[in-house]
Amino acid sequence: MARLLGGLLLVVLAVTLLPGDWPAVDSGLTQSAFAQGAAKTETATAGIAAPKLTPDDYPRIAGVNGRIVVWLVAQLHLWFAAFVLAVPIFVFIIEAIGMSTRDKRYDDMAYEFIKISIAAYSLTAILGGFLVFSLIIFYPHVIQYLGAIFKDTMFYYALLFFLESAALYLYYYGWQWLQGGFRKWVHLTLGLVLNAAGTMLMFLANGWLTFMMSPAGIDPGGIFTGDVWTALHNHLWNPINIHRMVANVAYGGSIVGAYAAFKFLAATRAEERAHYDWMGYTANFIAISALLPLPFAGYYLAAEIYAYSQQMGITLMGGIFAWLFIIQAVLIGTLFLSANYYLWCGMARSEGAARYNRYIKYLAFVIVAAFLVWFTPHTLVLTNEELKALGGPYHKYLGPLGIMPAKNTAVNVMILFTALSFLIYRRANRIAMVGWAKAGNAVQVALFSAGIANIFFLGIYHGYFTNTVYKVASSIPQVITTLVVIAASIVIDAMMYRGAKEVAPLRWGRVPERAQYALFLLAVAFTWLMGLMGYIRSGIRQHWHVVGVFRDNSPDAFTPTLGYAANVVSVGTIIFMAMVIFVFWLSQVSAVKTTPAGFWKEQAS
């Protein structure tokens, strides 16, 4: 219901407030501020100029920091939105798998997934409304400027809310009603509509924020003269769309995994444990599947940021934000290690896995080594004594590991070995029966060996034997190598293990409890990482609302330090986790029935 109200609120806002005649907020906005600006916000053809604001043009509320409020609320909205956009994607896929295999377990699990997210929808809408109000209160001229450019999309955004909500409610409440035959097809179609509406919503919102980073349709005088499509289809729109789409799926998987882990720990019956173990495994599988291409989507986004503005790219990777990527390395290392650890623990489900246990230590060693390379900073921060002892600002041997080609090599190796972990897990309790099994294994070993050799060659050649501008040129062929090796190995594996013999049964539920903590770690690290990357995405605009066009002159226009940002992200993560626990509890409490003895008339008599 809150989602419908949220949609209604946005429609009202879009229709009545956002066009140019929006009543001015009494904030002491000077005449000159809008001399060329808001007065011209009527039509795109006349041009829309950004106002020049003064600190007094930003309304204040005593004791409240507007920027932190907007920051936290936007981040909370984004976390929930990512979750509720992602869950229907894999619910749709799992439902389709259940439909095609006629295995009801898939259908039940898909239903349980969507049940978890249903309460989160309301919270997403409430936080979206809170965000709109926060922006109107603290940054009225910014939202007025963006509203003047994007009013059409904001209107359709609000309408899409209705479509998405209707599709969601029908999809969820009609799950048991629309079962079997044609009805199931109708239900699956509803899932498709739900996903299409959700994705379009995200793309529209992405257009607004990427316009602030890479504005399009701006003339040399800083006036917006383009149309709404030009503004939406700006340079960073698609890179962000792709990155968010992939990240959302990985994130959704990790949150559902945490839910399953909690239920597993709380389960008292063996069947319950088996069910939630399977659910946790599936969620982790979804998270890993999306986690593997995620660094590539990130590199694509960073490359496009460079292509749009070298200055912005350097600020991002080599300037004041450079150290943030060391924190990011710790977080991504945590994600990969916890996802792999969960897989290795999962090998306890079958006695057949014992054959592969001896390889785990090597996998762990390589993944940790790759993480440490990624973690190595280029420039060290040292005291005088340390600098003297080291003989310079760079370490003689570790310094070369601090540059991007070394890190690109490390992350590709980490991804390949994670894929290898998964392949080993898949075959843990089975033996291939096809005649060419030996040859298939040899091809897989050759593929991995050649792929790793190529990744190292590209990284070393481009990183240390070419000009600086070509240093990152190795990243694309490295990515292609990794993807080809993974795709080819999975195809060979799938064919090789068709009709394979089971060595020992896979016993769902027989997994150590510590494996569940790996799932929690995955969810917490992912949430925190998203918050951190949200800070940098927004932070690289520095003192601009819209880069190069609309300057931020508020008292909070400064770029905060990483520690300050981390504290805000941590507070946000704790609030988010508390809200998620509430959502999980809601999904549980709805199934609990209490019969009060002697309370109702009928019982009393």
Place this chain on the structure above:
Amino acid sequence: MRNFAAVLLFSLVTIGFFTWFSNFGIPQVDPAPPPKEEKLDLGAMTMEQFTALGERVYKGKGTCTLCHSALGGRAPLLQEAGAISKERLADERYKGEAEDMAGYLYESMVKPSAFVVEGFGKAGSSDTVSPMPDVSGGSVGLSDAEMKSVVAYLQKLGGYEITVEIPKDAVPETEEEATSRAPFKTAEAAIAEFACGACHKVAGEEGEVGPDLRKIGRLRDRSYLRRSILDPNAEISKGFEKDQMPADYGEQMYAKELEMIVEYLAALK
């Protein structure tokens, strides 16, 4: 309930670790505050002040050193830009309209693709398109006067006669990089802060990576010392290696601090 408490504790410890690492595991660099708007009275400016303005713009608001520096290696170094401009104007790949050094330098800022130095073009453009933005617009947004001041600075940097004129007919609104710290009051304080003693023997410190500076005033004059701080690789003393000293002290120090350190070193005899 026990599980809930354990999970809660585990999550809080994880968040606590990330927070701790971000606050204490990495250096806390205070980003420069946003550039401050101020009015410049160009009419009352001497050429020396105008050139100094150019240096500030070059190292600050213009963000030129992000790419035009030995560390980044993403764009050509500009110390010799004045001398090379003659060759560029005569090069058949040159697509601009400039006729002299000052015109070429100015044009490079507003039409960077007029001539792209080999190896510094956008990927796939065969060095016909420069990755550098037009600095008169976008987020850099230099005014005409600011760009001319940069030309004056670059001419001075190369040791050439400054041919660009200070614009007199307009008093443009300009911006200057604001600074976040107060300047050091003594050369000793500046030397301690910039950690010169980590590598050099100076001011009571016993660094061994760089040359001994305890009697440097006997051997070198002020201009040599100044250049050694601003461009450490310009000349390397025998027995020492290149690229050991940070090349960005010119960006970190105020002009006054630089001069204080130069005077201090020149007096060490």
